[in-house]
Amino acid sequence: MNETEELIGRLSQDLAPVRRMMRPVPRALAWLVLASVLLGALALAEGLRPDLVLRLRGTMFDLELCGMALTAMGGTLAAFMLCLPDRSRRWLLAPLPGLVLWLTTIGTQCASGWVAMGSTDMSRDPILRCLATLLLASLPLSLSLVLLLRHARLLAPLPVALSAAASVAAMAALALTLCHAIDASMMILAFNLGILLIAAGIATALARPRNSPAPLFG
Template sequence: MKTEDLVTRLASDLRPVRRLPSPSVMLCLWTGFCTLVILAALWMLGMRKDVMEDGLARIDFWHMATAGLVALFSGFAAFQLALPDRDRRWALLPLPAIAAWLATMGWGCLADFTRLGAEGLRLTTSLPCLGFILGLGVPMTLGMVWLTRHAALLRPLPVATLGGLSAAAFASLGLTLVHELNASVMVLVWHGLAVLVVTALGAMAGPLLMQRAN
C-alpha cells in the first residue's frame, strides 16, 4: 500500500476532538450542581429555625466565607489539574483557604474555653453533623468525578482528592443553613471528620470511577 493511501485510509475515520470547557466554565457548572443539591436538602429538611425567625444575621459569616473559598478554590484547582498542560502547583491553591477555615473553627473553640473553661472543650457525639456532610458530600463527589472523568489517565488522584474536598466544603455550607454550628470542639472534631471522610472517599474511589466513566 502506498503511503498516501495509508494516510488517507487512517484519516478517513477520524472525528474532530471536542474541546473541553475552560476551568472557569467547569467551576460554574460544578457550583450550580452543588447549589441544586443544597437546595434539595433544604427542601427536605428545612432552614434553621433561628435563621427563619431572625434572618441571615444568625449565620456565622466567617465560617460560610472560608468554607465557600475552600469549595471554590479546591474545585477550580481540580479542573485545572484535569488538563494535561497545567502546572501541578495548582494543587496548592486551596491551602490558604483551608487554613482560614480551620482557624475560624479553632477560634470558636478558644472562645468557648475562655468562656466556659474545661467544659467548653468537652467532646460530645454529633452523628447528624457527620451524616449530613456525608449525605451531601458523596453525591457531590460523584458529580465531580463525572465532570473530570477525562483526567483518568492524567492525574486522577489529586483531581479526585481536590474534588472530594470541594464537595465536602459545599456540604459544610449546606449544613450551616440546616443546623446551627455552635463553636466548640465537638464541631471541630465531627465536622472535620466528615470533611476528611468525604475527601478520602474521593481520593480512593475517584480514580477508579473516572476510568469506568470513560
C-alpha cells in the first residue's frame, strides 16, 4: 500500500495540464474529411478510370461504392468511439452494414461473371499500379489512425484495430475502384481482404498492451 501511496505522490507531483481530447464524433468526421481530401488528391494524381461515368449508371457499382463509403464511415466512427473507455462495445457493429453491402456486391459481381464479359482489361491497368494506389491510399490512413488511436492499446486494442482496419480497407478500395478498372474481379476482393488483414495485424501488434503503461507519460 505504501508503494501505491508513493505512486500517487509521484503521479500528482508537478502535474502538467493536458489538452482534453475532442469528442469522438467530431474527431471521426475530421479524420474522414482529411482522408477524403487525401483520396481526392490521389485520384486527381492517378486520374479517374475512363469508364467511371458509364459504370456509375450501374446499380451494383453504385451499391458497391455505397458499401465502401458506409464501411469507411462506420469503421471510423466505431474506432474513435471504442478507443474511449466508457463507450459501448456495440459500436463494433457500426461498420457491419456497410461491410455486408460492400462484400455482397463484390460477390454478386464476381458470380455474374464480369471478368468473362471482358469489362476488366488487366493489360491496360497493370497490377503494380493498383498495388501502388492501394499502398498510397492505405499507408497514410493507417499510420494516422494508429497515431490518433494509440492510447487504445491500454484499453480495447483489438476492437479498435478491427474497426480502423475496416475503415482503411474501405477507403483504399474506394480509391482503387475510382482509379482503376479492375472491379468485378476476384482480385479486388483479395486485395481488400488482404489490406484488412494486414492493417488489423499491424494495428493489433502495435496495440498490444504493454506490461506497464509508464512510458506514456513523463
